[in-house]
Amino acid sequence: MESRPTLYEFAGGGPAFVELARAHHARCLRDPELNHPFSHPDQHPQHVERLAAYWAEVMGGPPTYSAECGDHSGVLVMHSGNGDISDLGRRFVECFVLAADDAGLPGDLEFRAALRAYMEWAVAEVLSYPEPDTVSPGRPMPRWSWDGQVPNTSIS
Template sequence: MRPTLYEFAGGDPAFHAPAAAHHERCLADPELNHPFSKPGRHPRHVERLAWYWAEVMGGPPRFSRECGNHSAMLRTHAGNGDLADLGRRFVACFVRAADDAGLPADPEFRAALRSSLEWAVAELLTYPGPPGEVPAGLAVPRWSWDGLKSL
């Protein structure tokens, strides 16, 4: 049986490092700096991001237990208008952060990570309006080697 993406990456520690590296890359990006440095950012943003990515990739439901469901994540990021260019930059920062953090370089693994982020950004971009437009009760998605498993 093939391991989950979470297991293949190395478990919890493997997701904290890219979350921290991604956050730093976004702060250094001239376009992403504003949304990543604005007041009101949760003080445990990096930890929560690591929990979210780990859960999506097959890890424990820590994000769901501690922070809410997928709807909560989408509502946090909704209402910012058209962020299509920022979405591309966000994914590019993630790809480089995966290198920074030393995630496995296996091409299938990296393709699965990238496709999950591209899907997530595309979904987030469907909610440019107020947070109230995000449907309630959405479960954190689960991603596998073959793509989206469940919502």
């Protein structure tokens, strides 16, 4: 029986996630509501590359983000404490979904559904942390597959 590729492999590997992160970032900059958090002058100079490494790792790629940038707790702390931004979350998900087209990712419906499901889950998780001090340290990177979150890799 042939094994199914990871979402990372199916997308096209690291270069595909760099293109996805670039396209997503560009869409967020063009969005009148998302523009503000994405246009800060103090943004990390490798923001797009780090974002690509994070998403790639979550989707079954190499552990580049966790080896070079930190664990999932750091990502949650960085994005926590913003109050009720559920409308921004919805806009963020839509930009992500449209960016997959912009980046030329495969149009396979099951693949696209897995990407959307991941981002909806990720946004909901971020919104569940009202303040940075509510994030427990040492949280492992989440893993996502064709069937959703891979068990035992992230604390819910």
